[in-house]
Amino acid sequence: MRIRRALALSAALTVLAVGIPAATAFSEDGEGDCKNYTNGASQSDPQCFWMAPTSEDALKVLDFWTQNDNEKLKAATEYPVGWIDCKVEQCSAEGEGDGQAHGEGDPAPDGYVEDNTPPTCQDATQPCSVSPEEIAAAARTAAGQAIAAAAASGMRVWIDSELLDDYKAGTAAFAAAVKKVGALAAQPGVVGIRFTSQLGYNGAVKTPDEMSAFVKAAATALHQIAPGKKLGIHTVVPSFGCGASEPCTTTMTKKYPLLTPQAIEPLLTSGSVDQLALDSGLLQTAYATWKITPQAAQANQWGKVKALAWDTLVQISAEDAGMAGKNASPFTADQAATLAQDRIAAPLKDGAATVNLWTRWQDGTGATYRVLGAGLANTPAWEQLDKLEPLQRRLTTMYNPASPEVGITQDVKKLSEVFSQVYVTD
Template identity: 90%
Template sequence: MRIRRALALGAALTVLGVGIPAASAFSEDGEGDCKNVTNGGSQSDPQCFWMAPTPEDALKVVRFWTENDSAKLKEATEYPVGWIDCKVEQCSAEGEGDGQAHGEGDPAPEGYVEDTTPPTCDVAGQPCSVSPEDIAAAARTAAGQAIAAAAASNMRVWIDSELLDDYKAGPAAFAAAVKKVGALAAQPGVVGIRFTSQLGYNGALKTPEEMSGFVGAAAAALHQVAPGKKLGIHTVVPAFGCGASEPCAAEMTKKYPLLTPQVIEPLLTSGSVDQLALDAGLLQSAYGTWKISAQDAQRNQWAKVKALAWDTLVQISAEDAGLAGKDASPLTADQAATVAQERVAAPLRDGAATVNLWTRWQDGTGATYRVMGARLANTPAWEQLDKLEPLQRRLTTMYDPAAPEVGIGQDIKKLSEVFGQVYVTD
């Protein structure tokens, strides 16, 4: 009688889908693991789960169903689930859709209307989408024309913007600036947005909390308005150039409290940033007190990047303006070859993913600094860069379409001879 009752109970529980664990059903990996029970399959393809993970739990299940002469078992009905009949060749026409299977790229079903309602913004006052009209208007701007020219020249394009001033000006100004950047980022060929430069260096932010707050807010807004685009920042970490010199590191930390590794690294681990550009300006002259040459400071910087594994967190790029000179680069051919080795080849060898070279800019007095000569004339420095064709994908530059040298199209075409990527100023 006892055996028959056990068999009957086992059959009933099997119908109800209740698994009763036994000692032999547990693997050596732990009681919660049932990979050794596979309905005839291999151990690497488990097809089981425990509704009662321990023998005590299983006993409680048994008692629940068998008390009061198995009253609950007698009252039990089939659990309502949806079943698929694999023999049916024609899908049901009930519900949404036309009942037919469609592949990617197939025309939409007749009568289908795509929902183009803009998403609801998570942050009040910030635009999280741009309209087709915004995108079309952005394409007609000087920046939009530069983006189109760069894309036509097979250059990767980043938008170069500065959102810090707008962020500090308040929600309305910040929202307008983000929307402007988003419309440019929607242009074909754009892969990323650099939303601030000299972060923590120029005194605009006073505390690490202010800095992380700005970066987090900017990243959140840009992720909404330009989903899928990479985000970058530009700064410098002065202590990196010190290497093993503790007095140097202490002085740099005191002088630049917002630019320490302890402050910068959380920005890289937060998910807000995909690219960090490290400026080489300080490396050239700031370390002489400690008898650290520019070349040693640069090597120290990239050794620190590797030691902290920052290159596993984001893309780390070098940034340099040392090849340019007032009106035109003054470097001779031999000097240009040396500088290219020191400021382009060496950072790439030491771990930089890309090197961003400033080829033309204007200072506060209106003076123009160039690698080329006026009206895109070749110089020994430019010709040296042109010889670095195998490195082209790793060479990037800045371009301000508001101040073209000759014309946007001509300027971009010339830059594309050397550079694989361009940051277009908005």
């Protein structure tokens, strides 16, 4: 009778395609587990017997399903699995293709034509692709040449752009700016795009909602036109430098209402950005009122980043311009060593993923600030950076090809001696 019930249950389980308990469903592989025949099928169809290899296992299965007046069997439903007809030995000729299997690298079937039609944009007012002609034209620009030089030097390349002004100027201006960035981002060696700097600090946006809307719009457009590229923003969170000082936090929150942790964090959790660069400019002087030294303010900042676990949301980088000086870096070798410890080693130790050093820029009066000397001459500050070889994979810099020091190729080659990543201004 028990054998008859087992046979009946086996038939029922086959029809229902239910799974048996995990503890008894599988046993270790052994000889004879699979045989190349089935009931009434051809010898090419294998039958495997993993579910109940012994009579004791079969009885355990039977007991499981027949407990409480077959309660589990009555409640069983079809197991969600796809079925394959193993007797089909040739692909169907219906649909696309020629019905034959092809390996990687095999020539395409006769008559096959590659579809190079650009994708249809979900939003007709926004660009979602760039043409080969636009990519080729971008390669000939100063930015394109800088990207090529950096890639040839083994540097990771990000595009440094400012899309906020174009976003505020309207749909046409924003679309044109995004397309320009997209063509540059398509150049070999580009891994990311920083699409705004000083966000919330320079007065270009007035409310957290406006700031969030811009970041979302820019990220959406860039994800369409430059899929796979990382996206970054640059700003500062002044209250981070306060540490435990409540008067400092209150003052900074009131003075910079768009730059609170509550306003910035939604940008990081939205999926819109992959990298946040925190500027170090305020850390040097803004906290003296509360007797907070620059070193303490910097440590406070990275302590807050860790406390909020922002580094689990996006890559957090430090940004600093303190090693440059007007015309050339003025620091002695000892001063440069101290600066390297304070501005590079300390933030990296405290949790910064990278440190972005400004090595050359011009202010509103036309004065040039450099870490190097004129004509790419070495300085004690540069020589100190050159000694930081163990850290150089974490060192990044900015480069504006519109105003080269000597020439784009020469400038980038020099930067590659110290930096592993460069942000090329578009």
